Amino acid sequence: MSTVQKFDGWGIVFEQPEIQVKLPADITDISSENLGKLFTEITAWTDYIATQVVTAQLNERAALKEKDRLENKLLVQRMGAGVRGERITAIKAEISVNQDVIDLDNEYEEKYAYRKGMEVFLNNLERDLSLVSREITRRSNEARKGY
Numbered sequence: 001m002s003t004v005q006k007f008d009g010w011g012i013v014f015e016q017p018e019i020q021v022k023l024p025a026d027i028t029d030i031s032s033e034n035l036g037k038l039f040t041e042i043t044a045w046t047d048y049i050a051t052q053v054v055t056a057q058l059n060e061r062a063a064l065k066e067k068d069r070l071e072n073k074l075l076v077q078r079m080g081a082g083v084r085g086e087r088i089t090a091i092k093a094e095i096s097v098n099q100d101v102i103d104l105d106n107e108y109e110e111k112y113a114y115r116k117g118m119e120v121f122l123n124n125l126e127r128d129l130s131l132v133s134r135e136i137t138r139r140s141n142e143a144r145k146g147y
Helices: 003-009 032-079 086-096 099-145
Strands: none
Touching (some): 032 099
């Protein structure tokens, strides 16, 4: 059962926001109302991508554990009692080229790459959110000076 299916079973659903948010070239050109909407949209995306990062981390860990279990199982099957030293190294090398191990390793690498991509996306969104927040603060400070 996947992590997302487990979350669904617990009643936790992560819905992707409808539109992907893109910052304007010059954030100072948009109205305060649109700035507030932009902040809300970026917040929704940040929340969603944060859940994707956690899901990716859990899936990556599960894939690695599955690969490790298979490697250990094959090692125990091949070793027998009393095998040491160079023989163990040879058996580990043989196991590493087992097609099932290779497939699980590839699956793990895909999950690792997905997680890394989601982390970059999350970091970018967090920076965008900070930028919008600073612009809201700047405008609030300017409005106060006018009174």
